Amino acid sequence: MTETDDKKPRENFIRDIVREDRAAGRIEGRVHTRFPPEPNGYLHIGHAKSICLNFGLAADFDGLCNLRFDDTNPETESFEYVASIKEDVRWLGFDWDDREYYASDYYEKLYEFAEILIRKGKAYVCDLGAEDVTATRGTLTRPGTDSPFRNRTVEENLDLFRRMRAGEFPDGAKSLRAKIDMAHPNLLLRDPVMYRIRRAHHYRRGDAWCLYPTYDWAHGQSDSIEGITHSICTLEFEVHRPLYDWFLKELGVFKPRQIEFARLNLSHTVLSKRKLLLLVKENRVDGWDDPRMPTISGLRRRGYTPAAIRRFADLIGVAKVPSIVDMPLLESCVREDLNKTSPRAMAVLRPLKIVLTNYPEDKVEMLECVNNPEDPSAGSRAVPFSRTLYIEREDFLEDPPKKFFRLSPGREVRLRYAYFITCREVVKDPATGGVVEVRCTYDPATRGGDSPDGRSPKATLHWVSAAHAVPAEVRLYDTLFTKRDPNELEEGEDWLANLNPKSLEAISEARLEPMLAEAAPGSRWQFERMGYFVADTKHSRPGAPVFNRTVTLRDVWTKLQKTGRADG
Ligand code: ATP
Ligand code: MG
Numbered sequence: 001m002t003e004t005d006d007k008k009p010r011e012n013f014i015r016d017i018v019r020e021d022r023a024a025g026r027i028e029g030r031v032h033t034r035f036p037p038e039p040n041g042y043l044h045i046g047h048a049k050s051i052c053l054n055f056g057l058a059a060d061f062d063g064l065c066n067l068r069f070d071d072t073n074p075e076t077e078s079f080e081y082v083a084s085i086k087e088d089v090r091w092l093g094f095d096w097d098d099r100e101y102y103a104s105d106y107y108e109k110l111y112e113f114a115e116i117l118i119r120k121g122k123a124y125v126c127d128l129g130a131e132d133v134t135a136t137r138g139t140l141t142r143p144g145t146d147s148p149f150r151n152r153t154v155e156e157n158l159d160l161f162r163r164m165r166a167g168e169f170p171d172g173a174k175s176l177r178a179k180i181d182m183a184h185p186n187l188l189l190r191d192p193v194m195y196r197i198r199r200a201h202h203y204r205r206g207d208a209w210c211l212y213p214t215y216d217w218a219h220g221q222s223d224s225i226e227g228i229t230h231s232i233c234t235l236e237f238e239v240h241r242p243l244y245d246w247f248l249k250e251l252g253v254f255k256p257r258q259i260e261f262a263r264l265n266l267s268h269t270v271l272s273k274r275k276l277l278l279l280v281k282e283n284r285v286d287g288w289d290d291p292r293m294p295t296i297s298g299l300r301r302r303g304y305t306p307a308a309i310r311r312f313a314d315l316i317g318v319a320k321v322p323s324i325v326d327m328p329l330l331e332s333c334v335r336e337d338l339n340k341t342s343p344r345a346m347a348v349l350r351p352l353k354i355v356l357t358n359y360p361e362d363k364v365e366m367l368e369c370v371n372n373p374e375d376p377s378a379g380s381r382a383v384p385f386s387r388t389l390y391i392e393r394e395d396f397l398e399d400p401p402k403k404f405f406r407l408s409p410g411r412e413v414r415l416r417y418a419y420f421i422t423c424r425e426v427v428k429d430p431a432t433g434g435v436v437e438v439r440c441t442y443d444p445a446t447r448g449g450d451s452p453d454g455r456s457p458k459a460t461l462h463w464v465s466a467a468h469a470v471p472a473e474v475r476l477y478d479t480l481f482t483k484r485d486p487n488e489l490e491e492g493e494d495w496l497a498n499l500n501p502k503s504l505e506a507i508s509e510a511r512l513e514p515m516l517a518e519a520a521p522g523s524r525w526q527f528e529r530m531g532y533f534v535a536d537t538k539h540s541r542p543g544a545p546v547f548n549r550t551v552t553l554r555d556v557w558t559k560l561q562k563t564g565r566a567d568g
Pocket of ligand 1: 035036037272274
């Protein structure tokens, strides 16, 4: 990873545009952005990119950023989603002060705007059903055909539109359409629908409305009402921009500038609320905040820090060209942050019993362990050491291959902050032949992990004292999907079939050093040699801790940069 000054944001084409607009005094020379989520799901890491961009621009150019709920689809929206979105934006470190707005508060204003267009002869009530509207729209190579209702008089349109609002017509029986050009090269400008009749209960407006505005009709006008100067959105809205501009021009109201950028795609996961919702609904994951989810709440539960996500958003930059960012980059961001901030601890995930035959039966020593080698001010702590210990099962091999330097018969290794030990005997289960205990001797002259005669074993292992260790559940994660791009499917391929069946491994037999018994839910640690872990906010209890692995210690990103491959 390249080092950049954390305080200085990276340049990008949007910042250039904003700077030029300011210098030229365009759009009143102000900078006012908005983050406009639809409350129909939890936010994901892609939204984090947009949040960092919008709030970041406002902060860097003395401007403001609004939080606006783009809530125009009654069927899918809810207060639960609103609450989660607010929590996530705040957690990421951004503040909208009192500028919390809702498109659903603009329904009256949008309705007035619509009447203005009708009066100008720029909108009409159409009796074609949704299917007929689509069928008469034409194609890229063939113009559409005019609706038979296109030439209604202003009076007739006003009357019908008011009666639509009053609930005189059934759902779908009529729509309000902009009168633009049925042969326009951009299909979106072929008399687009502005309002549909839909008797649906809205979570905020209840049953006050049976007309709902389309995205295209609501979005630009909401931006204008709020005095947004730069309306930043993802690339798929580039083709909508002429329509965005057309509505504002015809209304003669304040006109923000829409700027598009490429949405974030992240490898081995999906960033679509529709797909994420399905995973939740079908119980493929443990809710929106499952630590495997790319949601902000999932990343939080996984142990990610707001700083790591902001850093990621800065590193990936903002561009016009779609691409897929590899997951290891995100992981390297959280690793870098946690390395500086998380206290170290010893935890044995899959225990193997070690008995030190020459260590007194009932002796317990308190050994000093450094809390964070990266941060001397973090100090040290005392950890109990005794005759019976656990080490990681994978740190012992009876028949080691050439490059295995950890414990094996006759081999001496260092126990971190403790002693050198030498393997003398292997005890097996007579029934299975599996190793159940390894008997070792320790060298009392190596207390603290240093030898007076300069001996230096090739391996240093972490450990816990069996009698003092805290049993815990530890959860390890792999990517949610096995495929790098789960959105790109072969013909007939089901995207759910690429879910990784091994994305979660729950280990119930872990043994932790004593202080971790009381680890506060949400607290983050480095377990020596095993990775960064967080005490689970949903399931961890004092005395019965549950930990999620945030990320391993291995920097896959650097390897990927060098070899183009994350594995091998
Ligand atoms: P989804 O495709 O997940 O349903 P959406 O665009 O429908 O996303 P919104 O709630 O409308 O979700 O998004 C709010 C804002 O976040 C929009 O400005 C949108 O452009 C932006 N956004 C959504 N997904 C991404 C992404 N993957 N990368 C960057 N910005 C995104
Ligand atoms: Mg959207």
